[in-house]
Amino acid sequence: MGLPKKKESGAFDGDIARRLEEAMRACDDAARTVLAQIAQDIAALHTDLKALQPEEITARKIPAAGEELEEVVKATESATNDIMQAAEGLLEACSDADGAFAELVEGKATEIFEACTFQDITGQRIGKVIKTLKVIEDRLNASGIVKLAAAIAAEQGTASASDDDDNPPLEGPALKEGDGLKQNDIDDLLNDLF
Amino acid sequence: MAVDLTMPILVVDDYKTMIRIIRNLLKQLGFNDVDEAADGTEAFAKMKDRKYGLIISDWNMEPMTGYELLKHVRGDEHLNRTPFIMVTAESKTENVIAAKKAGVNNYIVKPFNAATLKAKIDAVFGE
Numbered sequence: 001m002g003l004p005k006k007k008e009s010g011a012f013d014g015d016i017a018r019r020l021e022e023a024m025r026a027c028d029d030a031a032r033t034v035l036a037q038i039a040q041d042i043a044a045l046h047t048d049l050k051a052l053q054p055e056e057i058t059a060r061k062i063p064a065a066g067e068e069l070e071e072v073v074k075a076t077e078s079a080t081n082d083i084m085q086a087a088e089g090l091l092e093a094c095s096d097a098d099g100a101f102a103e104l105v106e107g108k109a110t111e112i113f114e115a116c117t118f119q120d121i122t123g124q125r126i127g128k129v130i131k132t133l134k135v136i137e138d139r140l141n142a143s144g145i146v147k148l149a150a151a152i153a154a155e156q157g158t159a160s161a162s163d164d165d166d167n168p169p170l171e172g173p174a175l176k177e178g179d180g181l182k183q184n185d186i187d188d189l190l191n192d193l194f
Numbered sequence: 195m196a197v198d199l200t201m202p203i204l205v206v207d208d209y210k211t212m213i214r215i216i217r218n219l220l221k222q223l224g225f226n227d228v229d230e231a232a233d234g235t236e237a238f239a240k241m242k243d244r245k246y247g248l249i250i251s252d253w254n255m256e257p258m259t260g261y262e263l264l265k266h267v268r269g270d271e272h273l274n275r276t277p278f279i280m281v282t283a284e285s286k287t288e289n290v291i292a293a294k295k296a297g298v299n300n301y302i303v304k305p306f307n308a309a310t311l312k313a314k315i316d317a318v319f320g321e
Contacts, residue, residue, distance in 0.1 A: 080211050084218065106222060110308045113218045117305035120212045124254070124283050 049149040054140055062137040066130050073123045080119040087112040197319045199224040201247025206230070206237040206263065207281075208255040212304075216250060216281070219308045223315070234258025238266050241273055248315065253282035253289070261296060268297040277318045281306065 087109045094105045140146055181189065203225055207213045213230045220228050229244070231237035233255040241249070249267065251260040258266075260280055267273045280293050281302040290301050300314040 077211050081214070084211075084214055088218065110219065110222045113215050113222070114305070114307040116215050117212070120209050120215075121283055121305055123209065 046152050049145065049152055052145075052149065054146045054149045055153070058137050058140045058146055062133050066133050069126045069130050069133075073126050076119050076122060080116045083112060084116055197315060198247060200227060201225075202227040202229060202244060203248045203250060204229045204231060204237060204240060204246045206232075206234065206249065206251035206255070206260060208232050208252065212252065216311075219311055222308055223312050234260060234263030234266070237263055241267065241276070246276060248318070249276055249278045250281055251278065253280055253284050253293075261293060264293065264296045264298055279314055279318060281311075 090105055091109050094102055097105070203220060205213050205216045205220075205228060207216070207230075210232075217228050217230070229240060229246070231240050234251075235258040237249070237251065238258070240246075249263075251263055253260040260282065264278055264280070267276055267278060274297075277299045278297070279300045279302060280298050281304060282289070283304045285303045293301055299318045302310055302314050
């Protein structure tokens with residue numbers, strides 16, 4: 001196939017115009033496909049970010065987890081001191097005793113004191129976990145994910161998770177005095193309800 | 195050299211519970227003159243006021259760690275011969291080496307028992 005003759009230039013121009021149009025349509029279709037894919041990805045990202053609830057994680061869940069762990073340390077420390085006080089009491093009660101019985105009590109008390117060293121170790125380990133949680137919280141806050149998710153949530157509107165009376169959130173043991181009901185309050189409440 | 199059960203011992207730890215545990219274990223071993231400090235700074239000040247026969251110190255404390263306390267003690271011409279046992283959860287080789295280089299007499303890793311404490315005290319005093 002050679003170059004078209006001059007007299008055929010009209011047909012030649014028409015052919016080029018057609019091919020150009022086809023090429024542009026193809027480009028347009030490809031661009032449209034890519035843009036549609038990007039839009040789909042962004043929508044999926046929005047959904048993922050919303051589901052991740054980074055604001056909920058940094059503002060509530062991580063601090064709450066840290067507080068829960070601190071309470072674990074306090075509770076085990078308190079229990080350890082109670083256990084040691086009991087062992088010290090036993091030793092004191094047997095201070096005038098001698099012989100095999102006194103030896104037995106002293107030996108067992110020593111075992112109790114030794115076992116109580118667990119509290120220092122678990123305290124240190126939990127302390128490390130609390131520090132790690134803080135690092136994650138700080139990094140999430142610094143990353144901008146939280147703000148982005150908040151913006152998306154504001155744009156799309158979010159339903160409160162705790163509005164469902166049939167499915168109240170599970171908070172576990174109360175952290176602070178006043179956070180939860182005492183047994184007497186619960187008894188009163190139940191009496192009022194039924 | 196026999197271990198003198200009447201010698202004053204300074205236990206340094208920021209965990210009150212751990213001080214109580216060590217105090218009880220020492221009592222079980224026959225040591226009754228036990229003082230306490232919550233960190234290196236307080237311990238060093240107490241050492242200036244009273245001559246202790248043995249220091250039993252944690253490592254991880256603030257503001258002055260047990261390691262810094264050890265270096266302070268070894269750098270002080272009046273205190274540098276005081277026996278010093280580190281009792282800590284830091285169990286990495288580099289920690290033990292650093293403590294040894296700084297002049298620690300013995301090193302106990304938490305958790306520990308009375309037998310270990312007794313063995314290390316005996317070792318420090320050459321029994």
